Amino acid sequence: MLDCPQTGNEDGLSKPTISDLARAAGVSVTTVSHAFSGRRRVDPETSKRIHALAEQMGYHPSSMARALRSGRNGTIALASSMPFAVAAGPSRLGFLMEIAASAAISALTRDLALCLIPPHPAGKGYASVGFDGVILVEPMRDDPLVAHFEQRKTPIVSVGTVPGRPDIPAVDMRSGETAAMLLDHLARQGCRHIAALIGSAPRTSQIEAEAAFRTLAASPDRLLKLSEEEGEEIGYRETLRLLRDDPSIDGIFAAVDAFASGAVRAAHELGRVIPDQLRIVTRYDGLRAKLSQPPLTAVDLHLPAVAEAAVHLLFDRIEGTSRTVAAELPELVVRQSTAVC
Structure with missing residues (x-):
């Protein structure tokens, strides 16, 4: 047990300062600072003694002071x-x-x-x-x-x-691989006329999804690039139009789950039975996919x-x-x- 000298005022309620700890450890204030910040090497035994004394005394380094010394705010x-x-x-x-x-x-x-x-x-x-x-x-x-x-x-x-x-x-x-996985699944389930709903914003996930669709889909012209801002609503409107204009569509790849939710609404409104007449997949296995009726095939992105x-x-x-x-x-x-x- 280390002997811990009394610090603070007479009522014993004031918090110990870094100077109090330095005096107790028999080192400089700078050494104590380095022992806590790690910015300079301190002898391991000395550092161990400083930390042990700090615990006994109830000393805690000031987060503000640490931020000022390091230039970071945590x-x-x-x-x-x-x-x-x-x-x-x-x-x-x-x-x-x-x-x-x-x-x-x-x-x-x-x-x-x-x-x-x-x-x-x-x-x-x-x-x-x-x-x-x-x-x-x-x-x-x-x-x-x-x-x-x-x-x-x-x-x-x-x-x-x-x-x-x-x-x-x-x-x-690995968005390209993810899109390929979903498109391959639709093909294996018998889909031959697949449409794609892809976000128009130039994000890697959407760029790679579009590239995968153009490479793998039998009819790459059935691709719509939709505004993220409108979310589910634009997915709903555009799927209504797609299915009315081309009743042969039997699969939808939605690269954004909000678009997939809109596609499900549109299919229900048109009386297209999922999955018997139309299969829908989406990229993100979140609440939209899990709570959809029917629940959506999706991808666990870990x-x-x-x-x-x-x-x-x-x-x-x-x-x-x-x-x-x-x-x-x-x-x-x-x-x-x-x-x-």
Whole structure:
């Protein structure tokens, strides 16, 4: 047991200071600071003694002081230019929210807090807020969020590669392979006239989905590029038009789950029985896919692991390391929208 000298005022209620701890340990204030910050080497035995005394004395380093010394505030951000119409899902528990929940847990294990930035024009409402780094979820080509944070010299990593920016570390979501998996499934289920509903925003997930459809589909002209802003409604309207104009369509590949929800509504309205007369698949296995009637065949993108990888990449980027990693291969989840019972 270490002898801990009395510190503070006479009533014993004041908090011990770094100077109190330095005197108790018989070292300089600078040595104590380095023992907690890790910015300079401190003899292991000395560091151990300092930490033991700090625990006995009830000393805790000031988070504000640490931030001033390191130039960091211990907060990272998660942001996306995807509108809530496609990113949030029912009850706002969609793609972006699932990544945020897992990223927040991963960040805490590294003593970082996660701030979720709701989708809105870059800089609006947070231009004055500083972050140690930011994770961007599926940014577009020339995404204003990239420009905003680069201007502020904020380290960036992305979930999904950034089109035209191989220099930005990313978790590659393997979107081309995912689209090919879904299209192959439709073909194996007997679909010969497949249409595609793909987001018009130039995100890697949509660019690679379009490329896969044009390569693999028997009729690549049945491709619609839809606005993310309109979400389910545009999926509904365009599917109504598609099925009325071309009743031979027997499969729909929706690269955005909000579009898939709209396609299901349209099929029901036209009396097209799913999956007997029409099969529908979508990319993201979220609440929309699970709660749909019938439930939608989708893909498990392993988002908790993706979020963990993104936080790890950002931590490395903050420390000066830059690299891109590939996500685990997504897994097909077959449900009633394509499987005839």
